[in-house]
Amino acid sequence: MKTILKYVILFFLISCNNLSAQNLEAKVDKLLNEKFKKEGPGSVFLVAKKGKVMYRKAFGMADLEMNIKMQSEFVFEIGSMTKQFTAISILMLVEQDKIKLNDEITKFIPDYPTNGNSITIHHLLTHTSGIKDFTSMKSIKDIARADLSPKELVDFFKNEPIDFKPGEAFKYCNSGYVILGYIIEIVSGQSYGEFIDQHIFKKLEMKNSYYASHEKIIKNRVSGYRNKDGYMNTNYISFSIPYASGSIMSNVDDMLKWQNAIDKNKLLSSDIVEKAFTNYKLNNGSKINYGYGWHIKEVNGKLTREHGGSIFGFKSMGVYLPQEQVYVIGLSNCDCNSPTEITRDIASLFAN
Template sequence: MISKYILKITLIVTTIICLQGTAIANEFTKKIDHLLLEKFQPNATGAVFLVAKDGVPIYRKAFGKANIELDVDMKANNVFQMGSMTKQFTALSILILHEQKKLDVNDNIAKYLPNYPNGENITLHHLLTHTSGIKDFTKMKTLWAVAKKDLSPQELVDFFKNEPVDFNPGEKFKYNNSGYALLGHIVEIASGETYEDFVEKQIFKKLNMKDSRYANDREVIKNRAYGYHNKGQYTNRVMVSLSIPYSSGSLMSTVDDMLTWQQAIDKHLLVKQSTVEMAFSKYRLNNGEPISYGYGWHLKDLNGVPTREHGGSIFGFKSMGVYIPSQNLYVIGLTNCDCNSPTQITRNIAALFIENS
């Protein structure tokens, strides 16, 4: 009799807890909807957002249009160009090779590119942390002269390697796409494979990220979201050769695959924990000043809580992902207009959970 009573009470308590959990989840959904519906209109370019707690999606919605001309609604499984979120994959590719002893992050780049100016004083670590001082090729006025040309990695490196440096290696932090282009080329030299093939085999296939790939404007890509600009009115994005952003910004993915990626990083599925921790260490300049960038991730905080995050911007697209290790919370937003950055709103969504934790 007592056991039946205890069982009944347990069922009642469990039901109340479940109802409370559902109510809390519904409240979060309403708050997130409110933020996103204000920013993304049904008949305009759109976005996909995903929020995951402990690896499980608790919010996953699409907004706006994947293709304005054909009046195609955005879907949650649409494929976007991610821009600089590519740097996470380039950094992990370097760490995979580091763990395989095919290179070392403390190697100087002259070991792989003997004719690179001052290469004996610039290390892979400098490239990974944006502290090399190399000129960012995306800031060069002559970029448009090659923007539509299909360059080999060596030709891309040759395009910027003789530019005056901004500072000596390790003196400052300055976000730099050239460094990550060099890293992609070094991945190729150390592995004997193209950067595209290396990332496909060593990351995408191993993690079953079926909707992730090196971007291509010629091939038919299922569920592709089309990119746009808006300077007073919508226009199709400017087309550039994807050999130019290369390993600093040429990958495509979905919010679901990016959650798979985040979980793989967290569970050390590609490299061991001690190797992954190299990506999330806060490094210092030559003078001892700390920087807030590891290897492929910004290491910041949100309302005093440490985060790992990175955004991306490439013609027609913007992206942002925020991971809060202490809560195992991942928020990612992908948009198909470079007029509509998801950066702040992604951080605002993450902040909602911090405020209620």
């Protein structure tokens, strides 16, 4: 009798869990079907809990001209989520004792005009350097299609006046991550793309992740769009411009491999990787809600590590709740349809 009762209780618990999972799936389906229409540019979303996939679906179209429906394995430009890879690469070099976080950038780029200010690797990683964000410069339109070397790109903005003294404020800055990419090249002797490919993509078997290229044949690449009185193909930009601040391509499956590797310390020791997730402070002691390559925020009072991305034709968002071990990644192929808020909403659903 006790054995029968045990199996009845077990069956009841399994049934309840299945119903709960079905209810969650239905809620997420509803949210995403409302946001991403069948006939328009689409998205792919993945939810994982404790490293295991709980939800993985595609919505809308991957290519409007060829009438190709989106599929879950398709590859997107992920924009500023690239900064996570740049930050971890810097920490890898820190762990190898090739870089120190308090090294001044002039140690690597002696002719960089700091005008008497001490600008460190830490300042670049945390967006507290005061260096002007080159993407806000009007003259960026003059170089957007040009293939520049990292040095030429740094030279483009290095003489701009600083916005504030290092450490006095937080201001999101793509220029800082361009400089970090250039420093990775100087220290490692490899191009940024080669370093990421060898030390991260190959090591983690991220076979659908790339330093972006217009020329290379990339299997399952989706097309990017914008909406200006109707959908249009996105503007062309040379990938040498977003560079280490925004030029990586990937898919949701590889991004889960990335998140799991970070969580399980596959690339760095726990002491070093934790530096990426520290909520750093300004000179006056106020927190900036940013670590190295990740925003440190909250969803319904629960700690998150998150970052979005935006590049011509694409938007992306990844949210991780470390205490609940919930990861949500959303990739969209129209810069008119950001997945940021809906990704956070989904994370909240699965964290309960």
